[in-house]
Amino acid sequence: xxxxxxxxxxxxxxxxxxxxxxxxxxxxxxxxxxxxxxxxxxxxxxxxxxxxxxxxxxxxxxxxxxxxxxxxxxxxxxxxxxxxxxxxxxxxxxxxxxxxxxxxxxxxxxxxxxxxxxxxxxxxxxxxxxxxxxxxxxxxxxxxxxxxxxxxxxxxxxxxxxxxxxxxxxxxxxxxxxxxxxxxxxxxxxxxxxxxxxxxxxxxxxxxxxxxxxxxxxxxxxxxxxxxxxxxxxxxxxxxxxxxxxxxxxxxxxxxxxxxxxxxxxxxxxxxxxxxxxxxxxxxxxxxxxxxxxxxxxxxxxx
Amino acid sequence: xxxxxxxxxxxxxxxxxxxxxxxxxxxxxxxxxxxxxxxxxxxxxxxxxxxxxxxxxxxxxxxxxxxxxxxxxxxxxxxxxxxxxxxxxxxxxxxxxxxxxxxxxxxxxxxxxxxxxxxxxxxxxxxxxxxxxxxxxxxxxxxxxxxxxxxxxxxxxxxxxxxxxxxxxxxxxxxxxxxxxxxxxxxxxxxxxxxxxxxxxxxxxxxxxxxxxxxxxxxxxxxxxxxx
Numbered sequence: 260x261x262x263x264x265x266x267x268x269x270x271x272x273x274x275x276x277x278x279x280x281x282x283x284x285x286x287x288x289x290x291x292x293x294x295x296x297x298x299x300x301x302x303x304x305x306x307x308x309x310x311x312x313x314x315x316x317x318x319x320x321x322x323x324x325x326x327x328x329x330x331x332x333x334x335x336x337x338x339x340x341x342x343x344x345x346x347x348x349x350x351x352x353x354x355x356x357x358x359x360x361x362x363x364x365x366x367x368x369x370x371x372x373x374x375x376x377x378x379x380x381x382x383x384x385x386x387x388x389x390x391x392x393x394x395x396x397x398x399x400x401x402x403x404x405x406x407x408x409x410x411x412x413x414x415x416x417x418x419x420x421x422x423x424x425x426x427x428x429x430x431x432x433x434x435x436x437x438x439x440x441x442x443x444x445x446x447x448x449x450x451x452x453x454x455x456x457x458x459x460x461x462x463x464x465x466x467x468x469x470x471x472x473x474x475x476x477x478x479x480x481x482x483x484x485x486x487x488x489x490x491x492x493x494x495x496x497x498x499x500x501x502x503x504x505x506x507x508x509x510x511x512x513x514x515x516x517x518x519x520x521x522x523x524x525x526x527x528x529x530x531x532x533x534x535x536x537x538x539x540x541x542x543x544x545x546x547x548x549x550x551x552x553x554x555x556x557x558x559x560x561x562x
Numbered sequence: 563x564x565x566x567x568x569x570x571x572x573x574x575x576x577x578x579x580x581x582x583x584x585x586x587x588x589x590x591x592x593x594x595x596x597x598x599x600x601x602x603x604x605x606x607x608x609x610x611x612x613x614x615x616x617x618x619x620x621x622x623x624x625x626x627x628x629x630x631x632x633x634x635x636x637x638x639x640x641x642x643x644x645x646x647x648x649x650x651x652x653x654x655x656x657x658x659x660x661x662x663x664x665x666x667x668x669x670x671x672x673x674x675x676x677x678x679x680x681x682x683x684x685x686x687x688x689x690x691x692x693x694x695x696x697x698x699x700x701x702x703x704x705x706x707x708x709x710x711x712x713x714x715x716x717x718x719x720x721x722x723x724x725x726x727x728x729x730x731x732x733x734x735x736x737x738x739x740x741x742x743x744x745x746x747x748x749x750x751x752x753x754x755x756x757x758x759x760x761x762x763x764x765x766x767x768x769x770x771x772x773x774x775x776x777x778x779x780x781x782x783x784x785x786x787x788x789x790x
Contacts, residue, residue: 260670261670263673264670267667465651465653466653468651469651469653469664469665469668469712470664470668471637471640472611472640472645473640473641473644473665473668473669473712473716474637474638474639474640474641474642474643474668474669474716475637475668475669476637477634477637479668479669479670
């Protein structure tokens, strides 16, 4: 195909987008909405992955002891833990210190109003594993210490990774739901696009029949419709990409500028997801658009 | 040039439009196709530019065996055939110039050639001064001239004209016929379906009469008319 011909196809395709005003608008909106949902989910997933990586690197294992443990037993347990080769450090946090940290975190709130003079917190050890991937081993070995005593002195072993795992499970739930929504919307978008292009085909029926009569090739006749679908998909994906990136940038900006951020997350920097997001949303949008036009051409354009 | 050998055409609705047509039309002939409505004239003509495919029999146009032609090749056969209709079929929203140049652009002719050739044919059909007009600003005769210009712009070797004077008054019809004669004189084969008795009888050429899907008469310098 010649460059000038391609230019013609592009002009024709873009003209139709405007000529079919409301239908184009509807198609673009449906694509934009579905891609917005998809994009928002992608941003969330990337951030959760980012978060889990950061957490894993600095993971701390908290070993909560049963409230009644005596100082002697605490020492015994500490020695037990120290024999685990994967543990790189042990810090004992007595319950008073734990309460102090807690009330600092609560700010103005006076905890003694709730607890009186008693301290409901357990003593705990804070451990660090020598490598992030050894955290699981350390946890199971610490839990195994319980079996050596009748009293089962260790109440609970908790570590940041658990929270992250819960978060991941939660997001995978969202993933299923949002994929279903996006698939449904993508289908609707395709339907809208194929209808928009059907309108173009009908309105240009006469033109097409003359083109066929004078010997235009099928490719020549089809191209403008491809371009039209392509344009609908492209515009429909540029809008949500722009909105999401701007929104994310503003969110990071807000979270970093204030101490009272909604979350204490460390956000994935904008530049690390910009290209992924643009590439993903635009290519899906374009595929939906072109697909819609192909459906329509099969049905209504007998060339 | 154009050759049909025992061509049959049945449509899916049970109509037998052509029933065993044998005919040969040589390069540079001018042929009138006459016959009552529904006799099969349109099918005969559509067969030539491969709008319809024969149910049985063979048809050759410019050396192509149309019955066996792959769909992909159809455009290339049509580039050698110009088609003119009773209702002109011009695109209403674009100028006369664009209506004609459009036919060249559709086959991706070089831009320079498009301008030159479009003006050339529009001058030939006498519409040089109306190139910027829209179709509805022209008279019926002028619109038909424009559609003829469009049909010949790609230099086809055959013109198929389906009642080109059907919507025109007698004087204008004559102008159109003379234009077609001129095109024929330059070497293009013309196949023209018509109900215009005066033209057929006064400008004698080969007459092929079709009735009930069969050729009932084929005469050089023939008269208008068919059996019933």
